[in-house]
Amino acid sequence: MAGRSCRRRALGGLIEAIRMTTQDDQKRAAAREAAKLVEPGMRLGLGTGSTIAHFLDALAERVKxxxxxxxxxxTSVTTERRAAELGIKVTALDGVLDLAVDGADEVEFGSLHLIKGLGGALLREKQIAESxxxxxxIxxxxxxxxxxxxRSKLPVEIVNFAVARTLARIGELGLLAEPRKQANGKAFISDNGNVIADCVLPGRIDAVxxxxxxxxxxxxxETGLFTAGCDCAIIGYDDGSTRCFEGDVFAKLGVSTMIATLRALRLQHLAHKPLLAVMGVxxxxxxxxxxxxxxxxxxxxxxxxxLHPASNRRKMHEGKPLDDNDRMPWLHRIALELRGWRDAGSGGVIVSSLLTRCYRDFVRGGSDDVTLIHLDGDRDLLADRIANRHGHFMPAKLLxxxxxxxxxxxxxxxxxxVKVDASPIEIVRDIVERLAARDARS
Ligand SMILES: Nc1ncnc2c1ncn2[C@@H]1O[C@H](COP(=O)(O)OP(=O)(O)O)[C@@H](O)[C@H]1O
Ligand SMILES: O=C(O)[C@H](O)[C@@H](O)[C@H](O)[C@H](O)COP(=O)(O)O
Structure with a gap:
């Protein structure tokens, strides 16, 4: 009897080992794919967890x-130590990063909202994702x-003071919250000296x-709900392949968090949905x-x-400049887009350099309901931003x-x-206030 249950246990262990290996392979495959996104000179954010451990290996290999x-x-002391061992240069967070790569505990299909924090590093992870x-x-x-x-509980980082009270307040939201413990029974304390409350979520939630x-x-x-989405989620599959799930345009442009901040400010409502064309060099x-x-x-x-037609894209790809004849079908498409929004009454924002009056007249298509937002910047400031922008090649001569x-x-x-030497949040606030003031006058 004992022999049979022993064999069964051993078999179970073997099956588990195979399953673990497979899952680990998936993590490694996703990590290796992400490491290909690293370009020379990039400032990188490094997440925490076993998938990130593979990313660090792949990154170290490329660095070497x-x-x-x-x-x-x-994002954690553990990652910092491992990176240092592998010869990856680690510094403090100061200014913006080009690319941050991190694991997740859950990735929601469709929204790419995440649950993170089972390793306890959620606060720094969110700071780095936002930056x-x-x-x-991955x-x-x-x-x-x-x-x-x-599948996962929601980790919430709380201060190590009046813990029972904070847990009770979280409970009032319908979450069952328990302070995380280490294997030895002692309280788990994060790298920031805080307690982590693991919360069972009550069915479907509105994450935001x-x-x-x-x-x-x-x-x-901080909470382990990451609702700003991500540029993409690279998922490793059991057949050895990886698939990339792309985020929405706001996540891709890295502006979701700033939009959330502006929404929280409750800016003035506009009487009409405006048609805006944001222009500038x-x-x-x-x-x-x-x-x-x-x-x-x-x-x-x-x-x-x-909106450039394929022929223009081909020309630009070949490094040939577009002439005015090339630009006409493209401007026509911009005009069509604006007209569609006008007819639907939806309002809309189009961005395009629109440097000349003639181009702007074309896209307005004879209507006077398009508001131009001209972003006015000094040459040196913009040259500096170009120099710091990764993945965009733009010689200063072209500027x-x-x-x-x-x-x-x-x-x-x-x-x-609007002058562009303020922060994006200040600029958008200023524009919305000016649109609202204009609405009020009309
Ligand atoms: N107000 C701002 N302050 C600081 N950096 C900014 C500001 N606006 C944009 N940036 C940064 O400058 C770079 C260029 O911005 P982007 O929106 O791509 O410009 P454009 O679409 O006009 O080429 C990006 O790296 C962006 O994050
Ligand atoms: O420290 C954290 O808070 C974790 O980093 C967490 O957010 C992590 O991304 C997942 O736990 C994924 O872990 P694995 O990659 O080990 O599955």
Whole structure:
């Protein structure tokens, strides 16, 4: 009898070992895919967990074989130590990062909302995700869920003071919260000296609302709900393949958190959904500010560059400059987009350099209901932003030629001009206030 149960146990262990290996392979495959996104000179954010351990190995291999110049910020003491052992340079978080890569405990299908924090590193992980232009999640297929809370508890970081009271307040939201313990029974304390409450979620949740409700409780430091989405989630599958799940445009442009901050400010409501064309030279912030405006006003967003016909894209890809004849079908598409929004009454934000009056007249298509938002920046400031922008090649000479082409919006152009030396949040606030003031006057 004993022999048989022993064999069964051994067999169970073997099956488990095979399963673990498979899951580990999935993590490794996703990690190796993410390591390909690293480019020389990038400032990187490094997550925490066993999937990230594979990413660190793959990154170290690239750093060693390709001598890649890099600077990394770690989300935990564990990651920092491991990175140092592997010869990866780790520094403190200061300014923006180009790319952050992290694991997750759950990835919600469709929204790419995440639950994170089973390793206790959620606070720094969120800070680093928020500070990065691109946030890429890597995970095995077991992490993909149709609703958050399906498999995992929600970790919430709370201060190590009046813990019972904070847990009771969390309980009032319908969550069953328990302080995390280590294997030896002692309280688990995070790298930041806080307690982690693991919470059972009550069925389907509104992740954004729950995150906000939890953070309204004094004593809650941060939650493991990551609702800003991500640039993409790379998922490793049991057949050895990986698949990439792309995030929405706001996550891809890294503006979701700023939109959430602006929404929390409850800016003035506009009487009408506006039609906005955000214009300016390269790196003046058109994509960033345009997407934030669309997000905060709840109107559709379109990057004019995505509307180029295939023939133009081919030409640009070959490094040939577009002439005015090439540009006409493209401007026509922008005009069509604006007309569609006008007819639907949906409002909308389009971003395009629109440097000349003639181009702007074309896209308005004879209507006077398009408001131009001209992002006005000094050459040196923009040259500096271009130099710091990864993945965009734009020689300073081209910036000078754009300034030479630029015709400032003039008479009858219905333009709002904003200087771009403030933060994106301040700029968007200013624009919305000016739109609201104009609405009130009309
Ligand atoms: N107000 C701002 N302050 C600081 N950085 C900004 C601001 N607006 C944009 N950026 C950054 O400058 C770079 C260029 O912005 P982007 O929106 O891509 O410009 P454009 O679409 O006009 O080329 C990006 O790295 C972006 O994050
Ligand atoms: O420390 C944390 O809080 C964790 O990093 C967590 O957010 C992590 O991303 C997952 O636990 C994934 O872990 P695995 O990669 O080990 O599955």
């Amino acid at each position: 074989t390709e001598n890649i110049d890099h600077a990394c910020v770690a 990065s232009h691109r946030f890429v999640v 995970a095995d297929q077991g992490k993909l869920v149709s609703r958050l809370g399906e 609302a729950l995150d906000r409700a939890l953070k309204s409780i004094a004593g809650v430091v 390269s790196a003046s912030g058109k994509s960033t500010i345009g997407a934030m405006l669309a997000g905060v006003l709840g109107v559709p967003f379109r990057d004019g560059d995505d 000078d030629s754009q300034f030479a082409t630029l015709e400032l919006p003039g008479e009858g152009e219905n333009a709002i001009v």
